[in-house]
Amino acid sequence: MISTTGPAYSPPRRSAFDRYNPLRWIGELSETRYWMYLLLLPSALLICAVVIYPTLYGMQMSFHEMRLNRPGLGNGWVGLKHYQRMVTDPIFWVSLRNTAVWVTSAIALEFVVGLVAALALNRNLPGSKILAVLILLPYFLPNVVAGHMWALMLDPRLGVINDLLVKVGLLQGYKAWFADPTTAMAAAIVVEAWHSFPFFTLLLLAGLKGIPTDLYKAADIDGAGAFSQLRLITLPMLKTIIAAAVILRVIGLVNSPDLLLILTSGGPGRSTQVLSLYAFQTAYKDFNFGYAGALSVVMFVLLMVFAWAYVRLSKVNED
Amino acid sequence: MASTRSRSKLVWDIISYIVLIGLAFICIAPILWTFLTSLKVESDIVTRTMHYIPPSITFDNYVKLWNQSSYPTLVINSLIVTSTTVLICLLTGTVAAYAFSRFQFKGRTQLMLGYLVVRMFPAVLMIIPLFIVMRQVGLLDSTFGLAVAYTSFLLPLFVWMLKGFFDAAPKELESAARIDGTTRLGAMFMVVIPIARNGLLATCVFVAIAAWNEYLFALMLTTSTGSRTWPVGLQLMVGEFQLPWGMLAAGGMISILPVIVLFALVQRAMVAGLTAGAVKG
Numbered sequence: 001m002i003s004t005t006g007p008a009y010s011p012p013r014r015s016a017f018d019r020y021n022p023l024r025w026i027g028e029l030s031e032t033r034y035w036m037y038l039l040l041l042p043s044a045l046l047i048c049a050v051v052i053y054p055t056l057y058g059m060q061m062s063f064h065e066m067r068l069n070r071p072g073l074g075n076g077w078v079g080l081k082h083y084q085r086m087v088t089d090p091i092f093w094v095s096l097r098n099t100a101v102w103v104t105s106a107i108a109l110e111f112v113v114g115l116v117a118a119l120a121l122n123r124n125l126p127g128s129k130i131l132a133v134l135i136l137l138p139y140f141l142p143n144v145v146a147g148h149m150w151a152l153m154l155d156p157r158l159g160v161i162n163d164l165l166v167k168v169g170l171l172q173g174y175k176a177w178f179a180d181p182t183t184a185m186a187a188a189i190v191v192e193a194w195h196s197f198p199f200f201t202l203l204l205l206a207g208l209k210g211i212p213t214d215l216y217k218a219a220d221i222d223g224a225g226a227f228s229q230l231r232l233i234t235l236p237m238l239k240t241i242i243a244a245a246v247i248l249r250v251i252g253l254v255n256s257p258d259l260l261l262i263l264t265s266g267g268p269g270r271s272t273q274v275l276s277l278y279a280f281q282t283a284y285k286d287f288n289f290g291y292a293g294a295l296s297v298v299m300f301v302l303l304m305v306f307a308w309a310y311v312r313l314s315k316v317n318e319d
Numbered sequence: 320m321a322s323t324r325s326r327s328k329l330v331w332d333i334i335s336y337i338v339l340i341g342l343a344f345i346c347i348a349p350i351l352w353t354f355l356t357s358l359k360v361e362s363d364i365v366t367r368t369m370h371y372i373p374p375s376i377t378f379d380n381y382v383k384l385w386n387q388s389s390y391p392t393l394v395i396n397s398l399i400v401t402s403t404t405v406l407i408c409l410l411t412g413t414v415a416a417y418a419f420s421r422f423q424f425k426g427r428t429q430l431m432l433g434y435l436v437v438r439m440f441p442a443v444l445m446i447i448p449l450f451i452v453m454r455q456v457g458l459l460d461s462t463f464g465l466a467v468a469y470t471s472f473l474l475p476l477f478v479w480m481l482k483g484f485f486d487a488a489p490k491e492l493e494s495a496a497r498i499d500g501t502t503r504l505g506a507m508f509m510v511v512i513p514i515a516r517n518g519l520l521a522t523c524v525f526v527a528i529a530a531w532n533e534y535l536f537a538l539m540l541t542t543s544t545g546s547r548t549w550p551v552g553l554q555l556m557v558g559e560f561q562l563p564w565g566m567l568a569a570g571g572m573i574s575i576l577p578v579i580v581l582f583a584l585v586q587r588a589m590v591a592g593l594t595a596g597a598v599k600g
Binding site: 026027035040055113123131142150254262280 | 474
């Protein structure tokens, strides 16, 4: 660790040129004790400007009247008006329920598929390197393209998945997956799981590599089968990584309305309306920035409470 | 006993192959189908009988997309936004990652946690004020403004990922350079950053892919063809024409091609960096 100006460094004598050489000047600055703060300053300022300030501004907005399409109402302070409105807003409650369904089912599916893929990849069979690249690829594809690919495959008139299901005999005729309130959410969850399960594979695979093989050898000698090894060794050893992966996915899923915006825009009816999408549409369709801000604040608070409780719970379980 | 164990190993190997090949197929199939669709003539796409293999291959969709829509402009806009984002991250994030990796100082843990927590802030909550602020300072509907907005979620990611790579770089060479009288500045640029260049490249590629793919900020903060990026343009095509599936597929293929190439090139380092950051965080 190089942290103090030890005896290692003694400033060399300056020539006339060096005195005006900016590199030399910064070089000497780098030997002062404020150097690390100087290194952090640019990024910290930028984050304050584009994250902290807008977020605080947004929170403040949620206590004000702010409707771009009705400037006559002014920008006055309205206190908790927006929050009170939420309590009696049926769309808010539907969105909240849908968010819960969307997040839990998508993550459950992503976790199971991601774990299976990670376990299979971790056997290091010949060719698994190439298979790993193919399996991880969807995670890096854009939401817009992922959405359109699946919209094309699930299309009620020309969708290949409909055609295959009819040919196999699972379906009577072509189905409009995204137009039917009973299947729209499930179809969107499948698309989301396809897009993001590699995230779990990625993290779980890294975790699996860190488990000592001795544990499995010992279990083999004791005659433990594959499933009890999974339950008694693998999953407990992966606990921290699973917790981290789930938290990161929950944050991502709750915060970003992208995929649902592309696939369904919340419809049909309100069947795929989630909280982030509702806030987004309140802002950019109804131009009601104040209420949209309040919705996002509630979403943020719920997310924080969840993250805190989740971390606490997974810590308690460790003891 | 030994024979049953080796037989069960064989069984699990076979199961693993079936699972992996099946999953790889599921992952690739949508891309493959989109590619096939992009090569079909419109009448073969909208048809009563499904054509799994295009009866006739055409590049019309690509030609039409490139010549008759604003797609080329949008792709160039996306390139500008993406490179600007990477540049901002490089300039401000590299030194921050270095500081987190090499120095102990007051507030280090809290600051690092701060860089992690800002990723929790809802995009929707930030976009509204960003929209208002950017309009005030004249950055709304500009590629530079959009790139600045992207740093809100990509800069913290960049710093965390790069810090992992710096942590993994051996410290001995740096100490040697210091003993030879190099300044901290010199040690950072001449020793540490060159050692970690693969990690730096992987981090940049990851940020570049994320910026290239981004949709929501671009949708809100751009309003004209002058600064609009390709994801927004592709989405707008849905409304503009009567679902031109061939062109949509062609646009999708063009825009994911750079992602696939970049991912294939640096995936190993990128995967290592992503998991290192996440495992520690």
